[in-house]
Amino acid sequence: MPINLVEDDIACVVIDNGSGMCKAGFAGDDAPRAVFPAVTGRPRYDIVMAGMGSKDCYIGDEAQSHRGVLSLNYPVEHGVVNNWDDMEKIWHHTFYNELRVAPEDHPVLLTEAPLNPKYNREQMTQIMFETFNVPGFYVSIQAVLSLYGAGKTTGIVFDSGDGVSHIVPIYEAEQEIVRDIKENLCYVAMDFEQELCASAQSSALEKSYELPDGQVITIGNERFRCPEVLFQPSFTVSFNQTLSCLRSSLTSKRVSLFVGDLRRQSSVWLNETILNSGVGIHETT
The missing domain is CATH 3.90.640.10 (ATPase, substrate binding domain, subdomain 4)
Known part of the structure; x- marks a missing residue:
């Protein structure tokens, strides 16, 4: 008998991690509610930053606006996370500053690039459950979500991002x-x-x-x-x-060519509710 780990009326948080931009929102929305640079910045000179507050790390647009006096770092390089401390800060910023939700109240769907190392998935899962205490978690490849959003289950997705491009063939098989x-x-x-x-x-x-x-x-x-x-x-x-x-x-198979929505930032949101009720947030006993 399937047992729901979360209430049906609680929206799933969707976070699309990119090398250049981070997009976040809720399942069922047509577009993300937050789009900001996936970058962190730390002061180069303590004296210069003294008048700007006592923050030791700036994230997103705030980091970009002060880039002249900050050392910028992009934790996602070529689609793969290479700095987990900064990635955790970006996720924290996403939950509490951009979406203004408590992560322990919402299941999370996180995207990843194709061929993402197994270790990275394990790290994502560990951080989400142990640091943010999310009630449910699922990871899906960005290209797959984009194809589902186009109403297709078979096709070749060309995903060109800020730091990496992928051509992903997807066939309706198991x-x-x-x-x-x-x-x-x-x-x-x-x-x-x-x-x-x-x-x-x-x-x-x-x-x-x-x-x-x-x-x-x-x-x-x-x-x-x-x-x-x-x-x-x-x-x-x-x-x-x-x-x-x-x-x-x-x-x-007479597969036709389909040109996706030009609003690239919204492609993951168009039909991610398919996965919102998947095994990642439900448990079968």
Whole structure:
């Protein structure tokens, strides 16, 4: 039976971390309520800053306005957090100064760049739960949210940000399906070259796999070619071949070109409520 960890009428806080800008708001809104530079600034000269108050760290627009006497630091570099102390200060500023909410009262959806290191996710989770005491937390890739916001579940998202650009192919499939295929059909060949020759001369190695929608796919020498990469790193598919396969797949599915909303800062908010009720803020027992 599913148990809600938070009340249904409490809005989820959405924070879109970027290398240059931080955007924050609430699930269900059409646009973020706060957009400010993701930068921190510390005084270069104590005497100069004496008349500006006793703050030892300035954040966002305030840091930019005093950049002449501050040492600026961007905690997110090329989409990856490299300074957790400053990142925590930006999140604190987001909750208490920009949105003016108590983080312990709202679940949080945080965005990340593709290929974000596992350690970074663990750090995000630890800070959100242990420092801000949020009742629920979920991390999602920015490109995925943008695609959902466009009303699509399959496509290629070109996300060009301040510090990094990504081209992310997304297909309406389940990771569990791929894992099941890997665990049940893939194997390591004792003699790779001999197995490759055998697969070319006979279809005995081919296996069928039924997808959840009833479609049946046939897997041949991919069963042992994929695991072989672990033992022969040079045995990889070239980038051009990958693009060719991806292009033919999208063409066969008649995927149309969709130009996203020019308001880039709002793309994450357009349909993030799909994830607002996801496993990140609900627990099943």
